[in-house]
Amino acid sequence: MTQNYRAFVGPENKYDVMSAIQFIRLFQIGLRGDSTLLEIGAGSLRAARLFIPYLKENHYFGLEPERWLVEDGLSKELGKDIFTIKKPHFVYNREFNFSGLSLPSQGVDYCLAQSIFSHTSVQQFQMALSKVTEVLAPKGVFIATYVRGEKDYGGDQWVYPGCVTFRAETVERMAEKSGLIVREMEWLHPNDQTWVLFAKDPAKLNAIAVSDTVLLDEYVNTITELRRRIARVKSFLPIKVLLWMRNKFGS
Template sequence: MLNFFKKKQKLEPDLKAGDDHYRAFIGPPEKYDLVSAMQFNLLTKYGLREHHRLLDIGCGSLRGGRLFIIYLLEHNYYGVEPEKWLVDDGIYHELGRGIVTLKKPQFIYTTAFDFAAFNTTFDFALAQSIFTHASSAQIHTCLKNLSHVSSDNFKFLASFIEGDENYEGDEWVYPACVRYRFEYLSDIVTQYGFVCRRLDEQHPNNHTWLLIEKKV
């Protein structure tokens, strides 16, 4: 409770990306609403329906989750996030306990991309601003683990920042971002039975969207 009041007392105009506040930790706080709407619009444009099961990788403070959880049928939203306080604050300030009771989203708190822990398969996955911070070893783990939990018509939307060179470190970088070449990511994707293409979609933070699907 004390933690909550401490965060609320800090005025939003003072906050910047990466600060210790549920709207700022995950990106520029002044774009929180915009990045919510973008995620929802994008996934519904690419076919997300209420009966699909969605895996939100690095769901943060439910910037997207607050819209997806309401839209999807109960039990269909699954969030993975190492920072439990973000999910707790997202529920407290944005979603409300009543919606959680009604829609029964599930969460795991881990850095291990351990999607099998949900013991189900997914129709859609989302990684909004995850490959923008992840090492290539983490991207490999993410795709390998997704290959074990993806349904036949699986669609995975992932944003990244395109660069001339690839980030070669072993660590998650945060709040700064890392870059990858499209061809490099495309090659990783194919190693796990997927194919990918760049989407011609706008992003408020100039990321590029990838659509990753099963190779047929």
């Protein structure tokens, strides 16, 4: 039986939401068209179908063990011309081995692992963090999700499609062991996973708002300030006269 490339990576009815949410989060933490992005477990390009057209050519790098998923994603979501136009790079392995990707020598700006650590053993999680540390730029950010729980998954195998849990302390300890700092984000996730950011430079994480509420507060403050300024302008006599004339005689 041929497998469904969309259903393989999660609930099919959330495929679109899971694409968008990853793009939104990356954009929110600073990814722009000229950033470089390394995606671990790119799957059927659920997120990459937005990232690859958005980024400059040679700026997207993906690792995925299941080659057929990437090939289906390319032919059914993006079209093969994307290879010529945007030149995305892929490697296929389970060892977080990025050596075949010709990553930028200064390191990648962003790394993404969405719903990967929800299936790994602790050893695989640790290995991924260490490998990312080797290729992340000094000011780079690694954004990932995992299922936070009371217990650490104790097995040594990848679990799929089921999920495994890790304690927040375990994630912190693993990050520290790899020379990274970690910050848990207060962002909702469509499948109740926890968003975390890893970085080498604490200042980089401090500059990112931990919750959407902070961001919303900023928008509300900006709008309030703009309304105040508009009200001030409208209170000037010449403006008042102009507004009165526009009301009376039309524009």
